[in-house]
Amino acid sequence: TIRRRLAGPCRKAPRWADHRSMFDLAFAIVQVFYIVTAARLYSSARTMSHTPLDPADLDLLWPLAWMTAFSADVSTAILANAYVVVGFLSIFFWRFLWMRILVMVVLLQHTAWPNSFGAIHHGNHEWFWLSVCFLFLPTGAKEAVRENRRERTRFLYAFSIAPALILFFYSLSGLYKVYYATLQLATGQYSGFMPDAMAQTLARRALETGSEPMWADVIINYPLLGWPMYLGLYFVELFAVVILFRPALHRIWGFILIAFHFGTLTFMDIVFGQHVLINGLLFVMSPFAPRIFNLRETLVAIPLFGPLFVGLMKGLGRLAFPAE
Numbered sequence: 001t002i003r004r005r006l007a008g009p010c011r012k013a014p015r016w017a018d019h020r021s022m023f024d025l026a027f028a029i030v031q032v033f034y035i036v037t038a039a040r041l042y043s044s045a046r047t048m049s050h051t052p053l054d055p056a057d058l059d060l061l062w063p064l065a066w067m068t069a070f071s072a073d074v075s076t077a078i079l080a081n082a083y084v085v086v087g088f089l090s091i092f093f094w095r096f097l098w099m100r101i102l103v104m105v106v107l108l109q110h111t112a113w114p115n116s117f118g119a120i121h122h123g124n125h126e127w128f129w130l131s132v133c134f135l136f137l138p139t140g141a142k143e144a145v146r147e148n149r150r151e152r153t154r155f156l157y158a159f160s161i162a163p164a165l166i167l168f169f170y171s172l173s174g175l176y177k178v179y180y181a182t183l184q185l186a187t188g189q190y191s192g193f194m195p196d197a198m199a200q201t202l203a204r205r206a207l208e209t210g211s212e213p214m215w216a217d218v219i220i221n222y223p224l225l226g227w228p229m230y231l232g233l234y235f236v237e238l239f240a241v242v243i244l245f246r247p248a249l250h251r252i253w254g255f256i257l258i259a260f261h262f263g264t265l266t267f268m269d270i271v272f273g274q275h276v277l278i279n280g281l282l283f284v285m286s287p288f289a290p291r292i293f294n295l296r297e298t299l300v301a302i303p304l305f306g307p308l309f310v311g312l313m314k315g316l317g318r319l320a321f322p323a324e
Contacts, residue, residue, distance in 0.1 A: 023152050035091055059117065090103045138158065213267050246303075247286065247290060249298060254279045258280060261275050
């Protein structure tokens with residue numbers, strides 16, 4: 001019942017005839033993930049091998065606690081070699097569970113390292129969690145999985161955990177923003193719902209960091225331009241998890257989320273390069289999205305506003321084709 005409510009107007013019978021093409025695209029996306037992971041570990045290995053820091057001088061997070069048992073040269077060499085070996089092998093053997101477990105463990109180290117210098121950076125977190133999601137993929141050669149309906153369906157179900165988790169993260173972020181903006185509004189404080197909220201946020205961030213974002217001055221000088229974007233972001237993030245059950249919105253939500261991260265660069269000078277890639281792979285290239293874009297299906301599927309668009313289209317239809 002919950003799933004049907006979340007699906008809204010997208011409640012349809014399973015598209016069994018499209019499952020092979022869905023599988024092919026999902027398989028390709030996972031393969032790209034491990035190739036990009038190998039490239040990232042490859043680049044990090046060089047940095048690690050040229051960074052002989054003493055682990056005792058760092059604020060090591062728990063995944064890297066083992067480094068204190070070795071000298072600086074040995075511990076960084078172990079990590080650099082793990083990046084190289086696991087990254088390279090993952091390109092060819094990611095279909096095996098043992099390989100995906102190794103990648104997950106190494107990515108956990110890779111995520112903990114830049115956060116062991118006294119500050120937390122969230123850039124690598126989603127990439128690590130994708131490696132956890134992909135542990136649930138069935139093992140086997142591509143053609144063997146593709147031609148077995150049960151295994152093919154298992155692969156698609158397991159793959160769907162990844163976009164589900166990413167959308168859940170966005171919904172948590174949206175819930176946090178909306179909750180506190182509502183609380184502040186109810187208690188008479190300055191709220192994120194205010195018309196100049198985005199301008200205030202950009203100005204405060206620029207002063208705190210001393211940065212000069214490319215487009216921040218436009219919003220600071222003309223605050224009302226930022227109001228619809230700020231409120232729109234609340235909506236897009238809050239209802240993100242609902243989009244998983246509405247394939248007609250996968251691509252458009254992917255584009256919007258990418259636009260949001262481009263906005264964090266141009267308006268706040270914050271870079272989320274991995275998030276752009278993740279949204280592009282999981283949503284713009286979503287294997288579950290309809291093959292052909294249909295504007296009506298897309299508008300009707302939008303949470304909350306779908307019924308409004310239905311009524312609007314019916315009204316326009318009556319105007320265009322009045323009854324005799």
